[in-house]
Amino acid sequence: MQMLNASTTSPLIDATAALETALAQVAQPTAVCEVPIAQALGRVAAQDITAASAMPHFTSSAVDGFALRLAGARPAQRRLPVVATVAAGARDVPSLAPGAAIRIFTGAPLPEGAEAVVPLEDVEEADHEIILQSLPEEGANVRLAGSDQPQGAVLLNRCERIAPHHIGLLAANGVRNVGVFPPPRVAVLSTGDELTTAPLGPGQIYDANRPMLLALARAAGADVLDAGVLPDEQEALxxxxxxxxxxxxxxxxxxxxxxxxxxxxxxxxxxxxxxxAAWRVAVKPGKPILLGRIGRAAFTGLPGNPFAAFVGFHLFAAAQIARLSGRTTPPFAAFRGKANFAWKRRPGRQEVFPVRCLGTDETGLPLLERLGNGVSATLFPVSMADGLAVVAADCAEVASGQMVSWQPFSMG
Structure with a gap:
């Protein structure tokens, strides 16, 4: 690692190399703790979890209707007596004799001898009998035991962030606890004489970066520490x-x-x-990014302008938090869209800008509108955006209809 002093003016570092440097400052976790699934939302699985048994556990009805034994329901026999009722959760399920029907509800165990279920809306009922319009196919409206999920199926992958649907699936399989990695601790500090959280005085602005970065880090799965605001005073800092x-x-x-x-x-x-480890990155906005280590901690210094800080977080800090959490994440801006704008720019730095999705073209590609005018001090265009788009450092012009890389906020 190189040591830089306050007067050093180093060449700009390529954004890809800067990301590699940022990730080199952090390591995958090794500690594992076990938590109840009710407390596992947003945590990262420390091992694969597999199904102890196939699902569903028993053959059941997929609809409300009547269980039939097709061998006893000849096409000419349109009337069948309803001899019993089976509801979901039933433990004592009667067998079905030829020439009869059993009323059955969704999720109820299929009676022995039944070969299909005819939906309630496909029959007429009269005097404890049903009148069939036609015979169903064998196996119609029946969920066979083991048809949804085989024994040994992976329910949750190691290094996967646990979402609500994972919790539902684990609960359905009787899993009550899950091994997870501890969340990383991320401290967020704002600096600047001009910043305040109190009513504004002359020359002051509200601190936007710290609340934003705390929220971004928390959404990324970190345990956050609000380190407050400090003035531009070297010793205190x-x-x-x-x-x-x-x-x-x-x-x-x-x-x-x-x-x-x-x-x-x-x-x-x-x-x-x-x-x-690195300072000054060839990215716009956000050139004055500082990467390194201090004590046991990784360090990422982002620019003071709010949009530049927002971009820097998505390019570098989000990937660091993912690695510290034990997650594997796809590259930033791995999605493809089509420019619904024309733009000439000065090449030399990778540029990130907010975009709004206007719909899709005939192939299903998102049509992207560029927002804002490149000013890094405002977050207002981001409030109307659906994501961030990226153009390469050597790109001087984007033509309408050209393919561009972007990152939807919903996929971050």
Whole structure:
């Protein structure tokens, strides 16, 4: 790792290389804890969980209707006596004799001898009899034992983040506890003399980055630590960084990492014992990103402008949190869309910008509209966006109809 001082102006680092550097600062977890499935939402599975038995456990009816024994229901015999009723949860299920029918409800065990179920709406009822319009096929409206899920099927994969449908599936299979990785601890700190959480004074702005980054880190599965706001004062910042290094797996800051005379983050980081792995990335917005380690913690310093901080989180911090959580995630902006705009730009840096989906073309590709004017200080265009799109550093022009890479917010 290289050491950079406050006066160093280094070449810009390629965004792909910067991501590799960011991921090199963090490691997959090794500790495992067991939690009840009711507490497992959002956690990451530490091992595969497989089905102890096939599902469903017994053959049952898929509809409300009448169980039939087809051998005893000849086409000429349109009337069948209804001799019993079987509801879901029944334990004492009668056998079905030839020439009769049993009323059955969805999920109820299929009586022995029954070969099909005719839906309630396909028959007429009169005087404890049913009148058949036609005979069903053998096996119609019947859920066979083991037809949904075989014994040994993987219910939950190792390194998969647990969603509500996983919890339902585990519960259906009688799983009550699951081994998970502990969530990473992420500390979030804002820096800047101009920031406040109180009513605004002259020259002040509200701190947007810290609440946003805390929310993003929490949504990514981290256990977050709100480290507050500090002014641009090197000694106090160094002291706070050294403290956070002992409390978190990842320290995430915003502001103070540029080349201006009032940007104290790098000297404070060095004074606190931090080691710089990379600084200044060829990405727009978000060039002044600092990556490294401090004590036992990884460190990612994001820009102070809110949209630049938002982009930096998605490009680098989100991937770090995923690795710290034990997850494997696809590359950022792995989805394809079609530009519904024309745009000329100055090449040299990978550029990330908000887009809105206007529908799809005839092939099903999303049609993407570019939002905003490239200003990194505002989040307003993001509030109307459906995701973030990316163009390569060497791209000078995007033509209408051109393929672009993007990341839907719903898939983040």
């Amino acid at each position: 160094a002291e706070r960084l050294a403290e956070l290094a002992g409390l978190a797996d990842l320290v995430l800051t915003s502001g103070g990492a540029s080349v201006g005379g009032r940007d104290p983050l790098r000297p404070a980081f060095a004074a606190a014992g931090g080691t710089v």
